[in-house]
Amino acid sequence: MFAEDKQESRLWVRYKKTLTGLVLAFVLGLFYMFWAGAAEVHTVRATRGNIAVTVDEIGYIQADDEYDVLAPVSGYVGRLTTERGHIVQPLQEILLLDSPETDSLTETIQAEVNRVAASLNEAASNNQIALHELADAEKKLSQKKTLLAVGAISQQEYDDARLALDRLRSRATSTGEIIVNLQRQLAALQKQHHSTDRKRNQLSVKSPVAGTVIYLLPKQGEYVAHGTIVAKIGKTGRTRVNVDVLSDNMGQVALGQKVTVNSPVLPSPVSGIISTIYPQAFEKISPLGVNQRRVRVIADLPEWGNLKSGYEVRISILSQFKQDALLIPRQALNLSPQGDYEVWLVTAGRVERRKVMVGLKNRLHVEILKGLEPQDQVVTVSKTALNDKMRVRSVD
Numbered sequence: 001m002f003a004e005d006k007q008e009s010r011l012w013v014r015y016k017k018t019l020t021g022l023v024l025a026f027v028l029g030l031f032y033m034f035w036a037g038a039a040e041v042h043t044v045r046a047t048r049g050n051i052a053v054t055v056d057e058i059g060y061i062q063a064d065d066e067y068d069v070l071a072p073v074s075g076y077v078g079r080l081t082t083e084r085g086h087i088v089q090p091l092q093e094i095l096l097l098d099s100p101e102t103d104s105l106t107e108t109i110q111a112e113v114n115r116v117a118a119s120l121n122e123a124a125s126n127n128q129i130a131l132h133e134l135a136d137a138e139k140k141l142s143q144k145k146t147l148l149a150v151g152a153i154s155q156q157e158y159d160d161a162r163l164a165l166d167r168l169r170s171r172a173t174s175t176g177e178i179i180v181n182l183q184r185q186l187a188a189l190q191k192q193h194h195s196t197d198r199k200r201n202q203l204s205v206k207s208p209v210a211g212t213v214i215y216l217l218p219k220q221g222e223y224v225a226h227g228t229i230v231a232k233i234g235k236t237g238r239t240r241v242n243v244d245v246l247s248d249n250m251g252q253v254a255l256g257q258k259v260t261v262n263s264p265v266l267p268s269p270v271s272g273i274i275s276t277i278y279p280q281a282f283e284k285i286s287p288l289g290v291n292q293r294r295v296r297v298i299a300d301l302p303e304w305g306n307l308k309s310g311y312e313v314r315i316s317i318l319s320q321f322k323q324d325a326l327l328i329p330r331q332a333l334n335l336s337p338q339g340d341y342e343v344w345l346v347t348a349g350r351v352e353r354r355k356v357m358v359g360l361k362n363r364l365h366v367e368i369l370k371g372l373e374p375q376d377q378v379v380t381v382s383k384t385a386l387n388d389k390m391r392v393r394s395v396d
Contacts, residue, residue, distance in 0.1 A: 059243030075099030127175035252319035
């Protein structure tokens with residue numbers, strides 16, 4: 001009896017092992033059929049959220065008003081009295097010029113002034129002597145006329161005295177004319193001297209306004225011609241962003257649109273408003289050497305101390321925005337040969353091609369208007385080509 005029970009126990013153990021093996025084989029088979037044999041895909045679920053469409057470009061900062069400072073005379077830069085980025089006040093000196101032409105002209109005019117002034121002094125002295133001699137000759141002629149009347153002198157003596165008086169009068173007239181001419185020359189030279197003095201004063205180039213030195217073009221010892229831009233002053237005030245937008249994107253840009261500016265020097269993005277759109281496009285070569293048509297757009301920002309004129313910034317122009325939109329990643333959207341938008345929808349471990357209607361799109365997301373519901377699972381990346389009803393498994 002005991003031996004029979006022991007035999008039955010052994011049979012039962014063997015039966016359980018056999019049954020367990022069959023079940024395990026069945027499970028492994030199912031795993032291979034429905035899991036190991038399925039294509040690996042990356043998926044994501046459609047969710048609701050906000051979507052913004054922006055035009056993104058690289059721009060640069062400039063002051064609200066910029067003033068060009070011109071060289072008033074030609075000359076060499078003798079001394080720079082400020083630096084780029086420094087704050088200057090109205091009429092503060094920026095640089096000092098040395099002008100050999102002005103110095104040479106000043107020396108020449110001064111020498112001529114000295115010569116004419118000396119000649120004028122000499123002529124005035126001669127004229128004074130001539131006037132004294134003329135007055136003495138007139139007195140003597142009057143006396144000789146009295147003597148002639150009483151027969152004390154001859155007619156010849158009287159005529160010689162009168163001839164001497166005429167010569168003295170001619171001499172006095174001549175010296176007077178010389179004095180007048182020299183006075184005119186001296187006045188003209190003094191006027192030129194004042195003009196060169198003004199030019200010498202202009203050798204000190206000064207800022208017309210209070211602001212920041214944006215550019216300081218010449219270096220010490222460099223020659224600059226009259227009228228050359230030697231500096232740019234950014235007037236203190238609002239900050240502006242200049243950005244050249246591709247003409248193809250200008251349909252998304254309008255006055256009053258909001259912009260966001262990012263820069264490594266900013267603790268957080270800064271918002272602004274588009275204030276100016278230039279009326280004409282221009283050609284510009286891209287960093288890749290492509291000739292593009294672009295339009296200059298200007299956005300106004302609040303004054304921000306960390307942003308200086310000339311800084312490069314990244315600007316995003318907000319063209320469209322929508323809240324509570326049904327969104328999927330951009331890479332989940334496909335374009336069929338017929339030109340329709342579609343996605344691969346995952347349902348119960350299999351995929352099916354689903355045509356969708358799209359709305360707003362940006363670089364990361366696309367809005368789905370029709371064809372999907374929230375939490376629907378769609379394929380973003382697949383290692384193999386997909387077909388309808390094909391088994392897949394998500395590896396996310």
